[in-house]
Amino acid sequence: MSRSISFPTSQTGHVTLAGAGPGDPDLLTLAVARALAEADVILHDRLVSAEVLALASPDALVIETGKAGFGPGIAQKDISALMVAFARAGRAVLRLKSGDAAIFGRLDEELDALDAAGIGFTVLPGITAASAAATALGQSLTARGRNSELRILTGHDVAGFAEADWQALARPGAVAAIYMGKRAARFVQGRLMMHGAAADTPVTLVENASRADQAIHAGTLATLPQTAACLSGPAVILLGLTPRQTARLPLSLPLEARS
Structure with missing residues (x-):
């Protein structure tokens, strides 16, 4: 069932772009584990494991933004738009990627979008x-x-x-x-x-x-x-x-x- 998501005007939030590692939650960095527990909104790739996502706050809005190889999925511009919209609504956003965010994770494109929107961000590395x-x-x-x-x-x-x-x-x-x-x-x-x-x-x-x-x-x-x-x-x-x-x-x- 689809649902609409509204973005009320509020103080600008912050986006953390983080690497979730290869799947074993024991391989998360402490910084990424904290970000998972504190995020209001989590936008995650398909390969982020269920065990890692289980560490998120029960109150967090968790949205899968990945796609299967060569299959349908959310376009990159739409993922960037979600980050910006949630942050402008004053939410603490976690953009969670499998492995390390800077290796085949389109990190530059997302940082460019945040820069253009004037949104503050933090990048946390992960085990590739x-x-x-x-x-x-x-x-x-x-x-x-x-x-x-x-x-x-x-x-x-x-x-x-x-x-x-x-x-x-x-x-x-x-x-x-x-x-x-x-x-x-x-x-x-x-x-x-x-x-x-x-x-x-x-x-x-x-x-x-x-x-x-x-x-x-x-x-x-x-x-x-x-x-x-x-x-x-x-x-x-x-x-x-x-x-x-x-x-x-x-x-x-x-x-x-x-x-």
Whole structure:
């Protein structure tokens, strides 16, 4: 059932833009946990977990503003308009994004909208999915003698992949975290192998990183498209990384089986 939301004129409020982390509420920063408890209005992305949202004040108005991948959802301009309208009504607004708000979270667009409206804001960082995924593998995202840089890419816009430095990504020892890359898995495989990456380059997909239903799918560049096609939850593709105990792990290992 739809409902209308009115915005009475009042003293201008404040907007906090925060990262909710990868899903486990234990990975929230103290600052974000406080913001959840104090917010009058929470505008959250689809991937913010129910366990995190359970920390909100029972009096808060909680509105989902996200969308499924390549599916319908609220337009960015409308999300920005909601933030501005609620803040102008004197409400304490929390714009809650999964992971870290500054990584593929359209943070700049929302800050520009708040600046243009003269609304004060605070930005609170969060743990990004790549960090949680690597931790699940028992691996470091950088390692002496292996890689001195980490690349974070998004597979949501396949056209943007054309600008990636595929030659560097194809080098032995390269490590990259690819967000929202399930649909682009075959494209990634083709580009990397075209630039000389070996078919047996380790590639691990971490599905639902940090959550109770987390699963680790260890494989290689050769198996990447087939593995990605079998996943239903959000996943981070970790190029160049394999679980620490790969020799003893099945290709798909639920979180509870690793304890």
